[in-house]
Amino acid sequence: MLSGQHAARRHPNRLPIIISAAATAILVTSAAAALQLNPEPTGLAAPVPTRPAADERADRGEPRESSVPVPTPTTPSARPTTSKASKRPTGNPNAGTCGVSYYETGSRTANGEPFNPDGRTAAHRTLPFNTRVRVTNTANGKSVEVRINDRGPFISGRCLDLARGAFVAIASLGTGVITARYEVLK
Secondary structure, three states: OOOOOHHHHHOOHHHHHHHHHHHHHHHHHHHHHHHHHHOOOOOOOOOEOOOOOOOHHHHHHHOOOOOEOOOOOOOOOOOOOOOHHHHOOOOOEEEEEEEEEEOOOOOEOOOOOOOOOOOOOEOOOOOOOOOEEEEEOOOOOOOOEEEEOEEEEEOEEEEEEHHHHHHHHHHHHHHOOOEEEEEEOO
């Protein structure tokens, strides 16, 4: 095979073809190298998530790892199960069953009034302030009427956080969290 310069001297009409072939070879080689450096996912496969760098996980004290694939659950059995108490109520937004806890510390409630730990008040994430709610312990049937004056609880599966005084009316403080029915009264 003749070199590019030698072929150009012997066949001057072939010079554009030789230059074009050489440029095409360079482009193909560059494209192949780029694909090997940055492979793109093909087909229906989704990109695999990677763990964060060590500086993002410094508070957890884990060893430094970079770009280690994290398995993603794909089967229904990989999902965590939930109990009846942690399911959101369906149907009537003014009644349902959920987890109920209590709190006894704080100085002011979300509506601005002083917090009374012995009061018959409660916290709910969305109900309007001053809404009256009847809460019934499903384990013993005892109930208490509370007034919404605060926001919370912010724990999954719980819909009400009663002031200590309201919680004691339907359950022992040692219980901590109960399953209860609630009904919005007005």
